[in-house]
Amino acid sequence: MSDLPKAVEICEKGPREGLQIEPGPIPTQSKIDLIDALSETGLKQIQVASFVDARRVPGWADADAVVGGFLPRPGVRYSPLWLNEKGLERALRFKDRLAFRDAILMSASEPFMVRNQNSDTAKNAHRQHNLVAMLKAAGIHAESALIMAAFGCNFAGDITAAQLLDTIQQAFDIAAENDIVLKRVSLNDTMAWATPESVKRAIGAVRDRWPGLRINLHFHNTRGLGVANAYAGLEMGVDSFDASVAGLGGCPFAGHKGAAGNVCTEDLVFLCDELGIATGIDVERLIEVARLAETIVGHPLPGSIMRGGPLRRLRQGLQ
């Protein structure tokens, strides 16, 4: 009935994106415990820390301690976030423990880039060029770009397919200046403007221009459409998604208005399980980690399947 993929890769964002929004402080050991527990679920990609200015994001003042402290599991790639040269320099000190994936960071909305990182498009392009060069000097080929505000922006409105393609083209150009060919692009719905139909349109437009480019999708649930948007991506055959365990990243019940969490990892795994799409992830183990995440943050998190329960066990009990 549709082009559902046979298997998908899910990139866990909970430890990095989820914990920084908490009123915290979250103890360093709790962050490490969460990462170590996630490593045992079958996840192959976990974003573990943000190397950012501790004055702007106090929740990540302990990035070095977290990245130095977790237990790397063979076969799992642990990635950092960085926004500038200083952050990347810090992250590169942990080169043997980390995978540097979404290397080129762009925004389809210039007003958002200005607000979020105090950079206009030209300034950001220059910075990204430098960052890719730094990575290359460290022997790392930056083959993945991340496009923030890929579907819309609270400060710029809807993002057209043409704007999105222009932004991705800029990422290709930055990579090319460093003799690198982009292989993957992450379309991030940073401010939750995407709908299932705009997701399909964007995927179609990107594929028309770059047929071989792998697409990753990153949705927030702020307007309730996170899972429906992910399903629209699956229908288009997209096989890579970001998600946060327990829906970490902002609890709608804690008044973090406009900042609700990512699509919940175990809810997405449950959906894939039911659609016959392999994830390699054990939903029951992930539910245990979701409960750990609730214990760590000290309040309920918005994930559904950790309360509703997956169906596989229920089916087995009925046989």
Added chain:
Amino acid sequence: MSDLPKAVEICEKGPREGLQIEPGPIPTQSKIDLIDALSETGLKQIQVASFVDARRVPGWADADAVVGGFLPRPGVRYSPLWLNEKGLERALRFKDRLAFRDAILMSASEPFMVRNQNSDTAKNAHRQHNLVAMLKAAGIHAESALIMAAFGCNFAGDITAAQLLDTIQQAFDIAAENDIVLKRVSLNDTMAWATPESVKRAIGAVRDRWPGLRINLHFHNTRGLGVANAYAGLEMGVDSFDASVAGLGGCPFAGHKGAAGNVCTEDLVFLCDELGIATGIDVERLIEVARLAETIVGHPLPGSIMRGGPLRRLRQGLQ
């Protein structure tokens, strides 16, 4: 890209289905206030009360007072729920204020019917026959059937398309015994087993057998797939949905395990607005009612768009 309908009808279930699960007691006047506020949003269908045994559902001991108390708005149809002859008799006393819609109540799972209503399939068929006759004697043609557990059941497992079609056929037979032709069937995912793909399969199977039958979809968000399932229905051109304001019907944070609310009405209206599908409902007004619902129940409810905010106003502010 798909067969999205141009317009959909949304049937509000919050007052009936949403309030009975609350630890309550919810004052009668609050129920009336909620119904009256919903009447001003553009909704054309509101289920307002349950005429059931007050010993089993104490929250609806005041059904008569609620139904006698709200202010009917011209053009809006207010419907009751009843499960047996006694309930229907009580509801029929308010015939001039109420519309009797989902008249034939079936379950695709016999074990669920036994647990929920202490009736097996044969006993229920007999009862439904009597209820349709009672309605007919009152001058009401029961042209709509409601199928509970249409996609799966915690006590019987997955429901196949064949089982679903058999159940609908029984409803057709009961209607035919009373010289009535069914025009509409509501597929209710009572225990949240549906996935977007099983929704599409079920719709396809029903349409193959009864091309002219109007389909209504009723989803619970227990496993996080409510909106994705509704979107799958929209993709198939379904133009009738149940929903509950603010996602009333069970709060995942209150430990109502396995009983999370219906798809949230204002979230569904937001989705339709963004997809260019007419609902006739004002999402901003509905958000105000969602806030009223939270005040009435005294705790946060799971709706998203009442926190994230719809996009139309945001777009206007940017122009």
